[in-house]
Amino acid sequence: MIGTPMVGHVLPSLEIIRELVARGHRVTYANADHVAELITPTGAELVRLVSTLPVAAGDWPQDPIATASLFLDEAMAVLPQLHAAYDDTPADLYLYDIGAYAGRALAETQGRGLVQLSPTHVAWEGAQEEMDAAFAGLPGGPAHRARFAAWLARCGAVTTNVEEFTGRPRRVLALIPRAMQPHADRVDTKAVTFVGPCCSAGEKQSGWMRPAGATKVLLVSLGGSAYLRQREIYRQCVAAFADLPGWHVVLQIDSGSDPGLLGERIPPNFEVLPWVLPLTILEQVDTWVTHTGMGSSGEGLYAGVPMIAVPHGAEQCLYADRLVDLGVARRIDPADVTAAALRTALMELIGDPQVAARSAWLWAEVRTEGGTRRAVDLIEEQLVEERVG
Numbered sequence: 001m002i003g004t005p006m007v008g009h010v011l012p013s014l015e016i017i018r019e020l021v022a023r024g025h026r027v028t029y030a031n032a033d034h035v036a037e038l039i040t041p042t043g044a045e046l047v048r049l050v051s052t053l054p055v056a057a058g059d060w061p062q063d064p065i066a067t068a069s070l071f072l073d074e075a076m077a078v079l080p081q082l083h084a085a086y087d088d089t090p091a092d093l094y095l096y097d098i099g100a101y102a103g104r105a106l107a108e109t110q111g112r113g114l115v116q117l118s119p120t121h122v123a124w125e126g127a128q129e130e131m132d133a134a135f136a137g138l139p140g141g142p143a144h145r146a147r148f149a150a151w152l153a154r155c156g157a158v159t160t161n162v163e164e165f166t167g168r169p170r171r172v173l174a175l176i177p178r179a180m181q182p183h184a185d186r187v188d189t190k191a192v193t194f195v196g197p198c199c200s201a202g203e204k205q206s207g208w209m210r211p212a213g214a215t216k217v218l219l220v221s222l223g224g225s226a227y228l229r230q231r232e233i234y235r236q237c238v239a240a241f242a243d244l245p246g247w248h249v250v251l252q253i254d255s256g257s258d259p260g261l262l263g264e265r266i267p268p269n270f271e272v273l274p275w276v277l278p279l280t281i282l283e284q285v286d287t288w289v290t291h292t293g294m295g296s297s298g299e300g301l302y303a304g305v306p307m308i309a310v311p312h313g314a315e316q317c318l319y320a321d322r323l324v325d326l327g328v329a330r331r332i333d334p335a336d337v338t339a340a341a342l343r344t345a346l347m348e349l350i351g352d353p354q355v356a357a358r359s360a361w362l363w364a365e366v367r368t369e370g371g372t373r374r375a376v377d378l379i380e381e382q383l384v385e386e387r388v389g
Contacts, residue, residue, distance in 0.1 A: 001044070001117075002082065002096040002103030004074075005032035005051045009097050010039065011277070012119035012175040012295055015198045015372045016095075016379070018042040023376065028091070030082060030103075047085050052077045065140040072148055075101035079155060082106045093383050098122075104165065109156035113386035115379060116169040120176065120294045120315070124186035128167035171382065173375050176294055177301050177366045180322055193378060196369030197298040199279055208250075208273075210284040215246030217285040218346070221278045222252075222310065223293060230291075232337070233310060237289060239339035241346070242267035250281060279303065287349055289342070292320040292329075301328070302371075304363030306349040306356070308342065310334055327358035 001017060003010055010031065020027050021043035029044040032051035039046050052074050054060060061067055079102040086106060094114040096103025107114035135141040145162055152160045159165045171191060178184050178194040210217055220237045222230050234251065241249045249267075252275045266272060278296075282288060282303035290296045292309045297319045300307045307329040309320035323329035330345040349355050370377075 001027065001029045001031075002094060002100045002106065003029060003031035003035070003039075004097040004099040005034045005049075005053060005055050006099070007035060007038070008293055008295055009099060009119050010035045012198060012298075013095075013097070013117050014038060014042055015200055016117070016175075016375050017044050019372050019376045020044075020379065023380070028085075030078075030085065049078055049081050065135070065138050065144050068135075069140075069144055069147075071099055071101065072144070072151065074099075075105065076151060078102040079105055083109075086110070093379070093386055095379070101166070104159075104169070105152070105155050105157045108158040113382060114170065115382055116172045118172055118174050118176070121181055122172055122174050122187060122192050123167045124181075124183040125188070126186065127183070128163050131167070132163055173378060175375070176298050177362070177369065179301065179326060179362055179365060180294070180297060180319065182322075193374075194369055195375040195378070196366045196371050197295070197302045198372040198375055199299070199302060200372070208281050208284070211248050214248035216244075216248070216287075216350070218247055218249045218287050218289070219278060219281055219285045219305075220249065220251045220289040221275065221281075221296075222289070222291045222312075223275070223296065230312070233289075233334065236337050236339050236342060238267060238270065240342035242269065244269070244343075250285070252276070252278060252281075287346060292316045292323060294319055297323055298366070301326075301359075301362045301366045304359045306359050308332065308345045308349065310337060326362060328355060328362060 001013060003013065017027055017029060027044040028047050029039045030047040030049055031039060032049050034051065034055050036046055053070060082102055083106065090110045090112055094103055094107040094112055095117055096114060098116055098118040098120065104114060135145065148162045149160065152162065152165060157165065169191065174192055174194045175198050176194065177196045181187060181194065218241060222233065234253065237251065241247060247269060249270045251270055251272050253272060279299055282299060282305055285305060287308065288300055288305045289308045289310060290300060292307070292311045293316055307323055309323055309329045309331040311317040311320040311331065312334055320329065320331045324331050330348055332341050332345060
């Protein structure tokens with residue numbers, strides 16, 4: 001597995017890696033130290049890479065061309081490291097993250113099979129042309145494309161067309177629900193299989209149990225990263241939900257937060273926990289206040305839980321709007337979060353029978369996509385095809 005050192009890109013792949021190891025495959029996972037502690041518990045052998053991406057500092061540019069250039073720079077820096085690690089003992093099959101261009105380049109130079117694992121939207125018919133036209137109209141767009149093409153020409157990749165290399169993978173496992181995919185009817189199903197969220201195929205992730213006396217349970221979990229506005233949202237949640245009769249509120253705080261920041265007194269119906277992957281808790285709650293990352297959005301659908309979406313960033317806004325369109329969420333932008341707005345959103349969700357019906361329908365749809373076991377079955381099928389070929 002060739003990864004990208006971003007937590008939101010690593011987490012969706014972990015159960016696939018764990019299951020491959022459990023089935024007896026030798027698995028290596030090439031990624032940076034920034035995410036090593038997430039990878040090593042899977043049983044995969046970590047191949048350490050030195051990344052150039054600004055993931056630790058979170059200092060990402062706003063300009064799309066500048067961001068795209070960072071990922072191209074990463075590919076240029078990482079590919080020689082991958083050759084050093086794998087040229088003497090090539091893998092039978094390479095898995096690679098959608099942002100790990102070097103993974104595809106390595107497999108093509110070695111003539112090996114490859115499967116992309118996409119934790120986000122995949123391209124649909126016409127999407128690449130739309131994106132290329134948008135990039136071409138931006139300052140620096142043509143120069144970026146020329147630099148990318150020049151790298152493909154000299155690195156030994158078989159696919160030297162930039163649009164095909166970035167936007168048309170040979171084989172993709174989409175680790176998101178099909179319901180979250182824009183223009184899903186225009187996705188090439190010969191290349192792409194939606195397997196949905198790949199959650200634990202074995203034991204529960206934690207021992208948390210729903211309190212016996214709770215009539216309703218609300219989860220507040222905004223992801224594992226800390227930012228200033230997030231802490232204000234915590235405080236507004238305390239103000240909104242402290243006196244709700246029959247409600248038990250589980251509030252997961254990020255690793256950089258002091259519970260004292262929530263106020264002088266934690267309400268008796270609140271349970272404050274450190275942030276962990278929330279799926280086990282999700283399957284036992286009635287509503288979720290979430291930042292609607294793609295992973296979180298998929299997990300919410302997988303658990304059948306209506307969501308109060310508080311997106312932080314452009315991509316999360318897209319996912320939040322999709323959940324609203326699906327009829328299972330209400331969106332509140334971070335700047336608009338108040339105790340009154342949160343409480344109103346909660347009452348609207350639990351008071352609308354259509355929300356419950358849509359959540360149940362989507363829960364069933366997502367579960368049929370197969371998740372971890374189907375993903376690993378398909379990877380093993382690809383392995384057989386590569387060996388026969």
